Amino acid sequence: LFTSDIMWIVSFSNYTHQVWIIPVQLGLVLYLLYNVLGYAAFVGAGIIVVTLVLNSGLAHAQRGLWRSLMVLKDKRMKVLEAAFSTIVDQKVETVADRQKLLPDIQAHREKELGALWGAFSLSAVVTAILYTAPILVTTASLAFYTLVLHQPITATKVFTSLALFRSLRAPLIGLPQITAHFMQALVALRRLRDFLNLTEKDPNLVLTPNQLTAVQYEQYATNNVDIAIEDGSFGWDADKPMFRGLNLQVKRAEVVILHGDDKSGKTSLCNVILGELEKYEGSVFVGGRVAYCSEDPWLQRLTIRDNILFGKPYDRARYNLVLEACGLRVLEDGFPFGDRTVVDGTKLSKADRIRVALARACYSDADIYVLDIAIDETTFQSCVLGLLRHKTVVLVSEDPAVIESPCIDKRFDVGKNVAVENKAKAKLHGHLVDALPSTSSSSLVLFRVSRGFQTDLHPPGRKRFWEEEAHILEQDVPSRCGRRTGCSRRSRASWSTRYVPRRHTDNLRPCDASFPCQNSFKKMATPARRPTKRSAATSKRRGGRLWAFLW
Template sequence: MLNPIILKLLIKYTQNIDEPQWHGYLYVVVIVMINILTTIINAHYNHCIYKLGINIKICLMSALYRKSLVLSTNNETSVGQIVNLMSIDSQRVLIFLPFMSFLWSTPVQLILAMYLLYNEFGISVLAGVAAIALIYPMNILFIIYARMRQFKQMILKDQRMKIINDILNGIKVVKFYAWEMAFNKLIINIRNKEIRHLNVFSNLLNILQLPLESLPKMFNQLILVNVALNRMNKFFDLKEINPYVCREDSRLIVSIDNGDFSWDKTTDNTSFSLKHINLKISDGMFVAIIGNVGSGKSSLLSALLGEMEIMSGNVNIRKGARIAYVSQQAWIQNMTLKNNILFGKKFKPKLYEKVLHDCALIKDLQLFPGGDETEIGENGVNLSGGQKQRVNLARAVYSGSDIYIMDDPLSAVDSHVGQYIMTNIFDSKSGILRNKTRILVTNQLFVLPNVDLIVVLKDGKISSMGAYKQLLNNDNDFADLIKQYTSVDTNNNEDNDNNILLIIMKFLALNTIRQFGLRASKQVHKTLLSTILSAPMSFFDTQPIGRILNRFSRDFDV
């Protein structure tokens, strides 16, 4: 605002030959200094505001991630929606922050500008004031309508990302049945609907740019951040799992008293539930949980971890006791085999070598081209089923926890490997975990004589509990279960193909910066989708799904 005033004085100086010459130099120096000072202040402001924005974005992403971990099982939330919330909506909050100052600075600038114009042109400036007075109500109507369009567009974007995520997770089935074109058509149809909403939204913004320059930009970002905040608030309001696991000092390290659990607390007898669960485990006990398929073995472990809904009863795990969980489906990260085992823990050479030996990984390391520094693909794509489970188990053993909760880790390994792991890891006399509390879900009969307590589940209830010989002699359910297991071959063969296929391919990325606008976005999305669906399986074996999803979410946020 100072520049026009100084410029006016400079013009008067050029018209007044009696004014001292140094006034002209002074006016020029003042104009230059004002521009330099304005640039410095704006640069400092942008630096501070973007630094604040990055901190806010990180906090939002962390909060969204933590929320996703405690969501109740009956919430209808897709992976695509969570990806969009973390990558797009949180970014829009960051982008909006520099425009916040427009909320107060623009009206002040308008008032000052009108005052200066009034001094120059007099009463005729009221015509401009009247035009702005008419423009603001129109802006409000456009904002309301554009916000509705933006909200519908984000719903379509969530649907599109959910379908893409499902395709990537089941890409082998898609390619096996040659469903690429069908899914391609489905996604393109959703994208076209999304583009139609985006077209209307963009046209409205163009109308806003006619009267003023800064206000439409601020209104644009205000609409986007408003939709983003509403979506995040809706996500944060979703029902969470009630934290029911107590961590109190107790003589027992794990205990469940009269526990009733369900996967969905709101339904009436429509979801699987555990009833009348009473379980008491002391320090160092080796507990085996057995039962038929669907009897509730994995659900009982989930109840101990606090992942089910508790209907009644109490669950307590001793305060300070560290828990290691080995899932039935091995969880492998896209990093080296060594880092998969260490999992952020400090490297201890002796313990590390001991864990590799006891988990029967020494021979496998000799077959890997890089030993334990071999890069493991996402979901352990270059490992066999047995190797993935043994790496999963090695991570838990290396953690040095107090309680080990294991969901049938021996099902994916050969019988002789299972015997080796039983002797070197689980056994109460010779195993590396002999002094730890072990809770093992298993259908392997050779394990049962070596455990301290056997828990037999039937239809979500504990039908019997005791030592091996005691149950074998006195319990009909246990004896029937043993007969059932011995009548069929329950051994699962481990994939012995240790030839590791490491295919490094170069994927030509599309040049998405060739043009801007909705037409470019539509064409690039169509081409990218077609390329991804037609890519060979080796591409999906080496590329993380999250990386591909980001290409379809944040990179296409027009």
């Protein structure tokens, strides 16, 4: 729609003035011919009128052929994109497997070629008629002037009339080309008109805090409700709605899993939250900014980093946390240019594209995350239960390990329209969630998250993960490490298994305790170095080098 149709409109803009110039030019030439040949000029005018009428009928048929050709082209491109997606996602490498995708593509291509053959055949007929029209006009006018009117033909009249008839040649030859461009542009304009005249999205499909009164919003704010669907009826057809009597409530910082049979409406329920499905009854409330990841991720033809940033300023700590949580470190190290690799310039599997889309959503720092993607248990623990632990997450999953996780708050069976509270959720102290498995990797250290500062863009209860301070957990039994005043060492067994990569704590300097303690990590602008004593010979040698350099 926004490529070929726009191209036809732009190409016709070069001939816009020819639409009115050609009729004016034909009228002036016929008037001059009348002064030279008299009524014989109207014979030529009659042939021109017949030619134009015939051309108009052929142009009408040509417009229908071009319309059907564009429809067939759109269908072929959809089939071709689906075939390429299958080859990339399922890694179809053998020729035999690729041959199975050809029949459907060839069938659509044959239909398109048939319509294309008809359109160009009709264009050839129109061109032939209009190329022969000047010859017919000249012959008929001179024959009528001599045979019917019995007027003598002088050299002056012959050469003058031939010059005027030659002036008709250019507009009559240019007329079919202009007509073809006009019909194609007209079809494109009507397609754009139909698109722009589509029904606007109803702003009341999803209610936000700005659309509610203070009393209405207080009901949701008191209970910390971020998403609320009450007695909703949704669908694409009012007679056959997909959901009837739908009720779902998600509180702030909850993790809700949507599961169910195939084609039970999990993606449609996500569209209900986004306001993309028609609402016939009930109400939908969403109390924050929403980040959405679709099952078919959309990425721009930009670098991996630009796709993740998505126009937001680059923050190194925030960016690195997102890469670690979404499992993109391996993907970044697998390319020679790292995260500066252009997405369309390399072959990314669908799983990798999903990770990039998930990282983009996480970096946006939204309040609510609607994830209609398939993620493994590791990414679920590190991203949903780790990085997004203070966010409201609605995740579509069919993984039993994710559905039965003790760390989720609610499971919603979409097919049965039943929400089940997770009463077995782990009740851990503080803000910690004991979700990640233990590891012996030296690239990980234990950390605790404390409350970050609040801003106007983040109401109370919203936290920004990259501004949170990392430090070691405390234990109930106080004891001193003896290295620094006020430094309380804690038992390693009491620490939570929450992890953060060591590369994000390279600027933290440990104290001299035999094991980490409360004040083990102290913020520094740069990695600290232990001062060393220089010998007199070393100082003298370096001083001599300095004087030699200055000399």
